[in-house]
Amino acid sequence: MILFGHSLIPSERFYHVESIDAISNTPSKAVIALVFEEQNLDIITHLHLNSIRFALYITTPVEAVLGENLRATYLIVNPENGSAIQKVAEHYLFDAKVLGYCEEEENLEELIDMRLDGAIFAEAIVKITS
Secondary structure (H helix, E strand, O other): OEEEOOOOOOOOOEEEOOOHHHHOOOOOOOEEEEEOOHHHHHHHHHHHHOOOOEEEEOOOHHHHHHHHHOOOOEEEEOHHHHHHHHHHHHHOOOOOEEEEEEOOHHHHHHHHHOOOOEEEEHHHEEEOOO
16 A cells, blocks of 8 residues: 555655646646546646646546546545445556545555555645646
């Protein structure tokens, strides 16, 4: 299991953006995070065309399949959707890793039981504005 943002494990940060302009305010080689929704398709296309790694916040197995086809590196899920999305990712051999969003360390065991690829704590996500 990959851990991002755990206090005992050094890891890279994810930079949440809401516009293409905001990407310029992130470090080079940063992982960009954004919500999977139609109005962000221009950002997703920009990231893919420029070989920038990105994570999508998704809520359904259909969004997971779409995110994989859009070449997301990571799919960030809430624990209540985690098992179903992980099963789809395993069945179709996704390249994207499924990360369960985790606010408290006490919730990590739940993500482990779901057999998710990893966990991302709130501390690993930095909000970037234009």
